[in-house]
Amino acid sequence: MTAAARLAPQPWMTAPESRAVFAALAAGGADARFVGGCVRDAWLGRAVKDIDIATHAPPERVMELLTAAGLRAIPTGIAHGTVTALSGGKPYEITTLRRDVESFGRHARVAFTDDWVEDAARRDLTMNALSCTADGLIHDPFGGLADLAAGRVRFVGDAVRRVTEDVLRLLRFFRFYAHYGRGAPDAEALAACVALAPRLPTLSGERVRGELFRLLTAPNAAPVWRLMIDQGVMVHLLPTATDTARLDRLARLERDADVPPDPTRRLAAVLVGDRAAALRVAETLRLSNVERDRLTALSEPPMALSATDDRTTLRQALYRIGDAALYRDLVLLAAADAPGPLDLAALRAALAVAEDLPSLRLPIAGRDLLALGVERGPALGALLKRIEAWWIAGDFQADRAACLEAARGLMGA
Numbered sequence: 001m002t003a004a005a006r007l008a009p010q011p012w013m014t015a016p017e018s019r020a021v022f023a024a025l026a027a028g029g030a031d032a033r034f035v036g037g038c039v040r041d042a043w044l045g046r047a048v049k050d051i052d053i054a055t056h057a058p059p060e061r062v063m064e065l066l067t068a069a070g071l072r073a074i075p076t077g078i079a080h081g082t083v084t085a086l087s088g089g090k091p092y093e094i095t096t097l098r099r100d101v102e103s104f105g106r107h108a109r110v111a112f113t114d115d116w117v118e119d120a121a122r123r124d125l126t127m128n129a130l131s132c133t134a135d136g137l138i139h140d141p142f143g144g145l146a147d148l149a150a151g152r153v154r155f156v157g158d159a160v161r162r163v164t165e166d167v168l169r170l171l172r173f174f175r176f177y178a179h180y181g182r183g184a185p186d187a188e189a190l191a192a193c194v195a196l197a198p199r200l201p202t203l204s205g206e207r208v209r210g211e212l213f214r215l216l217t218a219p220n221a222a223p224v225w226r227l228m229i230d231q232g233v234m235v236h237l238l239p240t241a242t243d244t245a246r247l248d249r250l251a252r253l254e255r256d257a258d259v260p261p262d263p264t265r266r267l268a269a270v271l272v273g274d275r276a277a278a279l280r281v282a283e284t285l286r287l288s289n290v291e292r293d294r295l296t297a298l299s300e301p302p303m304a305l306s307a308t309d310d311r312t313t314l315r316q317a318l319y320r321i322g323d324a325a326l327y328r329d330l331v332l333l334a335a336a337d338a339p340g341p342l343d344l345a346a347l348r349a350a351l352a353v354a355e356d357l358p359s360l361r362l363p364i365a366g367r368d369l370l371a372l373g374v375e376r377g378p379a380l381g382a383l384l385k386r387i388e389a390w391w392i393a394g395d396f397q398a399d400r401a402a403c404l405e406a407a408r409g410l411m412g413a
Helices: 016-027 037-044 059-068 116-120 144-150 159-165 168-180 187-202 205-216 221-230 244-256 263-270 275-284 289-299 311-321 324-337 344-359 366-371 378-393 400-412
Strands: 003-006 032-035 052-055 072-077 082-087 090-096 098-104 107-112 137-139
Touching: 016 032, 016 052, 016 059, 016 082, 016 090, 032 037, 037 144, 059 072, 059 082, 059 090, 098 116, 159 168, 159 187, 168 187, 168 205, 168 221, 205 221, 205 263, 205 275, 221 244, 244 263, 244 324, 244 344, 263 289, 263 324, 275 289, 289 324, 311 324, 311 344, 324 344, 366 378, 366 400, 378 400
Parallel strands: 052 090
Antiparallel strands: 003 137, 032 052, 072 082, 082 090, 098 107
């Protein structure tokens, strides 16, 4: 194996917690390296989320070494070679090097090995087959660094074989292409994904949701989603998710208005159809109840809304919706539907209205009307609604005293 490059020291590499884990393994003669996403993203200068480590030591030995060093060792997946170390309160997933003995779709019979290339050969993409020593020496057996530099998302080895082993890798290809790819997709990888796309329905909805939601947060989500449609991939997953032009407009508005991308909002943007269609998608992806309800609300908005409405109208809409996050989603989707260019200042102002929700609360309640002598029953509710309508018409400005005075006036009318 050739050491391809050296990674500049990273805070997560040199942190005492990381050093303690490597020291614990080294004390027992275990060779260890950082692997996967942390190496890939650090090389690109991106934020590192999870820190994964690989070692040739078997998992039982890893448990012993960590415990001997005073670190907590959790057998999170010990049968598959994975142990989680807690060092300074931070989790480090440590997996023993493996080689495939026999593959069963998403599952494989594996054996532990001390061969780093054999382990790297099990990875899906070349950019995920990188490993890095504690002092920054990167090992790159399959050209992952060159692929990263070129924005090329490529499978390790034969693309058809990689996807056949695990059809989820098909979706991972498009997800990584959306986040890391530039230029035309790798021809061999794309051909394998297209050929094996009919197998996508065999995946669980939860796993499909995980990959698609990660894809939807990417800057290039719209063009990659369009590629999946054009290549006949999406028809096997979400045949009604075809409005990529709207998704593209939404993504640009989010970027310009400094709004973080949200996968549920973006999924709503790309869907074509009514509430029933959204419910079918929610069932396919096994969305949570909260995600399902939000998706359906965005698919059939409770009211017409425009980012260019005046502040009073927007505040009234916010009050009726009663949910600041849903209000912001609806403003963004309405802006994505608006013809022609949109005034960015107007969009930001409309989004900022959401901050008013805590103050939009009717200053009186039914008990206040009871104290004024109104009897329980339909009359009380009707009067409260009339006061609320008056308060809303006045742009929510009336305070408690003014609302009580209005109530007295309406009682005497």
